[in-house]
Amino acid sequence: MSTDQMEPAGKTPEQDPSTVHPPIADPGPEPYVDRYSDTDPEVGRRVYRQVVAMYGLAPVLAVAFVVCYFAIPRDAAVSFGPLHTSAMHLALGGTAGLAILLIGLASIHWAKQIMEDREISEERHPVASSDEDRQAIAAAWKAGAEDSRLGRRKVIGLALGSALGALALPAVVSFADLGPKPTASMRAKTIERTIWAEGVRLVNDITYTPIKASEMEIGQLVNAEPENLAEMEGVHQQIERAKAAIIIVRMDPDSIKIPDSRRDWQVGGILSYSKICTHVGCPISLWEQQTHHLLCPCHQSTFDLGDSGVVVFGPAARSLPQLPITVDQQGYLVARSDFTVPVGPSYFERDSRHDFKKGDN
Template sequence: MSTDQINKQEPVQDPGLEPYVERYTDSDPAVGRRAYRQILTLFGLVPLLAVAFVVLYFAVPHDDAVKFGPLHASALHIALGATAGFAILFIGLGSIHWAKQIMGDHEIAEERHPANSSDEDRQELAKVWKQGAEESGLGRRKLIGFAAAGAIGALALPAVVSLADLGPKPGKGMRRATIERTIWTEGTRLVNDVTYTPIKASEMEIGQLVNAEPENLKDLQSEDFQRQKAKAAIIIVRMDPDSIKIPDSRKDWQVGGILSYSKICTHVGCPISLWEQQTHHLLCPCHQSTFDLGDAGVVVFGPAARSLPQLPITVDKDGYLVARSDFTVPVGPSYFERDSRHDFKKGDN
């Protein structure tokens, strides 16, 4: 079948290839050299921007701002975004300029082939790959390859610095000084978590549950306030002293059947306050972990692996509930590094 016969059977005739027009970089060596220098310049700027990113990361104060009329933005974010953004942009521009002006410039056409590749096709691919490598110009202009590799590799520097500075390394000492302690201290009053009203022991009724926080929380601001509020949240319950079990080691942790526990589930950290007065059980709404507040907060159901931490409390001279100390065990969800030997378990008296 002739080409004319094939074209008559197709809805659109094959237009063929347009006449080839030689590039300026191929016809004029001076233009080619200029394009070569431009590519090297674009790739060469990337390591400088990567170093600038790291310098600005540590040099620009986190609270500095840049104003745009009524708007303002973090100076650090703008600096980091500009350096990282231009570095990536220059890699892209350099790669495009390289492909359009230096690499081989010829057009090819081939018939469609089946999805699976034959041995001949794979051999042909290897041949084309080798030909493409030769046409990339790296054989004559090797610095482009080194410049491109250096530019891409330099981008790892800002990434490594940023990831390394995400926060303090969570070693045992750091955990003990941060996430494993709260702002509860001896003599700190227990206050309502909404109104910050101090809570009198004499005003609590049997069966009542109160959501509370430490009184010194209101002196904190911003991120520190949110962080400490999340860790120090508690519940206060009053039960009939004759209906609960109080371990000998915790006799002075309660006031007439009033006990205080962490509000944070020891499974994955959900806030809990679903209180069942008759059974003295506290249920976590996330995964149904259930704690017996009438038996030192032990787990009676669900995935939680640790008892609910109990806050030692007493009353001050005015009759208000105050903490005797911080929690004696870390609050919050369990994790594999945590030493839970001091958590209360059922039967420990």
């Protein structure tokens, strides 16, 4: 029997009409169900009162934030078993956070239970808007405003406005924590001074061991701090540590330039400079013994410590401040005074007239 006379063993699903399913009809949107707030007037009124109440509590919490800010001592703490936290931070976070939460919950409740509830659909449209689209958007905006029912529920609008406006109070009050006003007297007491003073010993920044001039070798660099730093604690110690950090280097006196105005600022080629870069304040101690250069690791500003700390490369615009030093009766290195110019990066109000410049004496 030839192959074209043979009958197929079976039919494929595509050939068998009994296996082909007709397409499923579009079921359309689900049946619309009215909200309880629309069908039951009492439910609608209750939702209305809830929304107004949540909006109304936000200004109260904003005022409570301000009261807590001024009334709670900054050192007060609250304990939760083994956990401890600042009472002020807890109160400020609780009042401000709850106020924002209530505004959000009230807005969601308003949208879901009071605003107009109907199903809509729209076709996709090009990204660019035509004049007709803009007019349609304006009309939709107007319709949305009408759907919000603020015309009949005016108290909600007033409550929302007062809630959002009251949130400005915590923000404005919090600006006070950005720091004191940078007046000339405030700068002189804070960022323009350190705890270095006449007679304060230079000590190793790790061991707090005083440093003898006779024990320093040529080419050596030591990271140091003022000895009186050990008398401080907590955040005040950290602030003063950041400002007063220094490096001490010993160089061959015959290989460096010492201006006449700084002859008594060094001891046999031992000089001390601020450890804080004058560009953006990075700590620096990358020392090149042969060139007498000190490099900042952040942006590669380079200072010549053999020439009064002048800038020889990089974005820094000011010389590295030098600390005047001498030795006491025991031969330990001590400061002659505080820095003569502010340490650290520049700022708008800073007076740069006394900064050392190449060629100064």
